[in-house]
Amino acid sequence: MKKSQFWRKKMWSLHNWIGLYAGVVIALLSISGVVALFKVELDKTINPSLYKVVPKSEKITLTPIIDSLKSVYGHDTFNGIKFSEKPDESVVVWFFMNKSSFEFINWEIFIDPYSGKIVGERDYFTTFAYFIRHLHVRLYEGLLGRKIVGIAGLALLISTITGFWIYGGFMKKQFFGAIRKKNLRIVSADYHKLIGITSLFFNLVIAITGAWLGLQGWLQPIVMESGRPNKYHAIEKPLSQENDTKYSFSFEDAYATSRQLFPEFIPQTLVSSKDGSRSVSIYGTVPRTAFERESFVITLDKETFEELHRFDIRKASFGKKLFFIQESMHFGDWGGIWLKIIYAFFGITSGFLAMTGFLVYLKRTERKRKTDHNFTALKPLLIKWVLGILGTLILLAVLTQFYGMVLPSIIVITTFYSWLLFLIIREITRSIKRKILYSKEAI
Structure with a gap:
């Protein structure tokens, strides 16, 4: 076997393995991510x-x-x-x-x-806005959910790269964009390749930024200091924490002062200190910058409105700029509604790739699966998966509406880890049984 064929076979195996085990999560993140793009607009429309x-x-x-x-x-x-x-x-x-x-x-x-x-x-x-955000960012799992999403981002990144590697050979044999109508497997495979190469750059951006945002808790201490780089850390604290929380000051004056000191700045959120620093931080944006919302900050003294701290990303280090560009690149909320629409169009492609890849796998393995006594035909199998996922999401949404975040999160955590434990035990049991069977055959 030639070296190039060997590596293509390895890439094909890796691509299939990732699609099979991470495809459902990637599809769910794709769909929820598209909705999350418009969570603010939807919230205002609904209420x-x-x-x-x-x-x-x-x-x-x-x-x-x-x-x-x-x-x-x-x-x-x-x-x-x-x-x-x-x-x-x-x-x-x-x-x-x-x-x-x-x-x-x-x-x-x-x-x-x-x-x-x-x-x-x-x-x-x-609220629905929180439901869709919590679902996309943490899969509604409060312990390791964000990390799992980050790992899914890595899976999408590897899947995108290996898919492009594999598709290179097909480009020489088949005209780009041609869809063969031979059967469901061939049609799904051709659409899979076409959409994959068309959305290649977008999915690379989403995968890289998604992996960083999900694994930020692990990665950030390695590459930079922990915590958000725009946070104000007071050296002197003239008040007790209790007096600081009760300190009364003019919110309007704080807003006006921030605009006066930083004319380009558009204030969006005001946060008052509780640590005794007697400070008020105003978070906002600067037009025509591609950074995360509310990442520019100006911090004032509550008593004198003297400027204590300013974070202007344009003057920050490369690492800090990189930190605040990840979320804006991932959600596309820096370029207005039309950029979000473009993001939504391309954002659904990773879910489409996961689903078409799953179809190809099911059709390719159909003959082998028919020998299993638990075999389920393609159509009822897909219906079962779709209804199961939709039913779970509807249940979580209803519970969130009536009970907030805690009860649905507990349900997801307990069921997820129980299911994971079941899979691990099942695979260990199957492995032991296979070893016992091979040992008997050897004798």
């Missing part, structure tokens, strides 16, 4: 009564209203303020409450900035 307000000539001062809310919900639970992105949108105030070891609430209060009226309240953890 117009929370977000939409009637614009007036002047906005009122919200500081007294927010201070009164802090007194009701607890100063230490105050998590931040989301400023209006448009004149006809409400301001959102967050309170994060840890009621017990198994009950967390991220309470959102929507305020009309023109009248000061509270237009609605909700727990963010019960």
